[in-house]
Amino acid sequence: MPEIDDVASSLADELKKKKTDYLGARFEENRTSHITYRGRGLESIGRSTASGGNVRALIKGGWGFTSFNDLDKLSDRVSLALEQAQSAGSGKSRLALIEPAVDNIPSGVAQDPVSIPLAAKKRLLDEYNEIIWSIPQIKTSNIGYSDSRKKVIFLNSDGSLISQSRADVSLRLTAIAAKDGEVQQVGLSLGSRGEFKAIQGLHEQIREMSRNAVGLLAAPQAKGGEYTVVLDPILAGVFVHEAFGHLSESDFVYENDRMREIMVLGKQFGAPLLNIVDSAAEPGLRGSFKYDDEGTRSVKTYLIREGKLVGRLHSRETAAKMNEKPTGNARAINYRFPPIVRMTNTYIEPGKMSFEEMIADIKEGIYAKNWYGGTTSMEMFTFSAGEAYMIRHGKIAEAIRPVMLTGNVFNTLKNIDAIGNDLDMNQGGGCGKGGQMPLPVSNGSPHIRIRHCLIGGK
């Protein structure tokens, strides 16, 4: 098996010599292990290895992209990408200038999670599964654990040669309760930048999760309609990712004049208390990195500051075409895909209000907690809570069935009228876009309050 370092360095000179507007290559190797449970029993346990690469070329504004996991005949792959770009291009290439970088970034974890014996991982998951099953009326459970260690080498015709390693751990548990034909479930989703410790010691949390699933069997469903809604940090994080984050990805904006009008910098999107950030430069989160998949250095980008739109996420191409600075947000889930504009760690900055103050003057509202899912069509979004409670006369009242919240992004951002002081980042889950899923990201927020939020229900 050829070492990807050797393969990459052998290609570096060739990339610089070719006549093209831009030529880049990526090589990666990846080792993963996974364990899944369905019900009491272990369903699947396995290890996998993957390696491969791609070449990407730009000529006259047209891209060629070829991916492969056969690393022989690389010159032919380069020629193919060039031919493709030649056929696709008929205009002018524009890429934001970046400083070429030569760098080597280690994974930064003390212990590679993949190399931990499967026996140790299984022992921990067995304990968790036992806890779920110890709760009466739990019908079944699902557990999915996976870890990975990945090394990616990026090089391009500008002279960049960057090797970045990272490790990733993720765990999702679901407890499913059933009685008299009713089925309810509650899940827990966690992740880390390769630290196995992050998923240890969850016993009490898992016990509570399982009890909540049983509790939902007797819970009533909310009546559909408009409510004042308070979101916990996990769900508010999903909200900021889904409802606003995707809108700030400029690949949807840069060639669409009408979209550019909507997303014009300086426009008021929310109340002055609202500040939204995307930053891969924060250390140690699942969406963190030093260089994106085009070799651009990551920065902290304010998207909304004091309620006004002040920035957006860019690749080199979108930045150049909008005459803005690149932000280092071009990411590819693996070598099979070209990089596209993606979020990294996205969050609402904390304000001053406590949770008690936030719910104090709500006569009838909904407190929505925990994440189940979320999706967006730019203008409209939907996201689902994993747990929900009624708020009555300023107090948390009875549990209700999990709710789905939906709305128009522009109105909803304006309807955020309180932001808590308790920022928390959620490391579970992953983001999907353009068939590339799940990309490691993190979302976060303090508790937030939204007026006039539409809830689906009876």
Place this chain on the structure above:
Amino acid sequence: MEDILARAQKVAKEAEVFEVSSEETQVRFEANRLKQLQSNQSTTVSLRIIKDGRVGYATTTGTGDSQRLVNDAAETAAFGSEAKFKLPDGAKYPKVEIFDAAALAVPIKEMVSLGEAMIAAITAHTAGIMCDAGVTCGVITVRLINSRGGKATYKKSFFGLDIEGNLIKDTDMLFVGDSESSCHPLSDPNKVTDLVLKQLDLAKNRAKSPTKTLPVIFTPNGVAGALIFPLLSAFNGKTVLEGASPLGDKIGKLVFDKNFSLRDDPTVAYRPASRPCDDEGVASQRTPLVSKGVVKGFLYDLQTAALAGKKSTGNGSRNRGSLPSPAPSALVITPGKTSFDEMVGDIKEGLVIEQLMGAEQGNILGGDFSGNVLLGFKIENGKIVGRVKDTMVSGNVYKILKDIAAIGSEARWVGGFLQTPPFYCKGLSVSSKG
């Protein structure tokens, strides 16, 4: 592959090697213009062994070495689930037509022209619309061998067209789109674009939806997006085995409307979801799931079937070389007698749902779904009067499919995996900001 099998048989009693290779070429358009030509080549090899009665498993993509694959599989076998099944020996496979060399012989220039024609049709109809489109072709080669002499190999071609348009007015956004796929080359871009043009025509005017219970027509895309997800898990043999499927104890019972019939069918000629055998080398068969409202069967792979005391239905599916689990190949819903126009004509006040966003987020096991109407229309006095927005619908699939007003006569393939007519459902809960 033979080398891996030989090495594996040195450490384990039974072994199976499964290899999928794919070559794909794609022409992508963005913002009405040709943006990228793309090609992808990949090979994944998976090894499953049965060692001391337990399943071990490892996979590699790329140039991983054979011995490492065997070692990884052997390590996992120590903890793997107990193998209750036997790998199939030399099974006979039905002849399923899934390869047409013509799909791979379409010149790039022609693929570009197809994309340009799709975009031209849409932009000529609606000023200011921005389209992303794709033309894709490729070939997948599957090979499987096992220690009991089982052997399968087949080649499948595929060709696909997809287009999505978005139209923005102030902050109002309209999304339209459709796709088509086949093992044959597709040469008529109008089949896809006519569907999109119809969506655009219906969306021209805006209409208000009330907050109340309304009759709803799901178009084929609407059926795929809203109604099918809950059924997929309920008919999965694993869900049944766990006792979590609401249909688990309903075999032979009338659970659905007597006009509702659903089957899994991997044998339809030249459909990209068809194949002669599943990913464990079990012969493809048609499996009735619901026949005239009566629950007839569930989908099984080898292991799940063995645990449940059933036979595999040839639905062992491996996503990217993972361990097999039951999954449908292609679902076919039997059409009814009512035309779409007759359905609309029958409704005094109601909705047509083409795309529902977030439907898969509900309590799927219980059959509940709830979603935002991403593309949907209002019916007033038997006519579609315009597009609805800021509207959520929710319901329960089992309640809805128990008593259906009518099943459509015009079935089509959507999402590559489902052939369905429109469904006219009696009453769904609708909440709307108008």
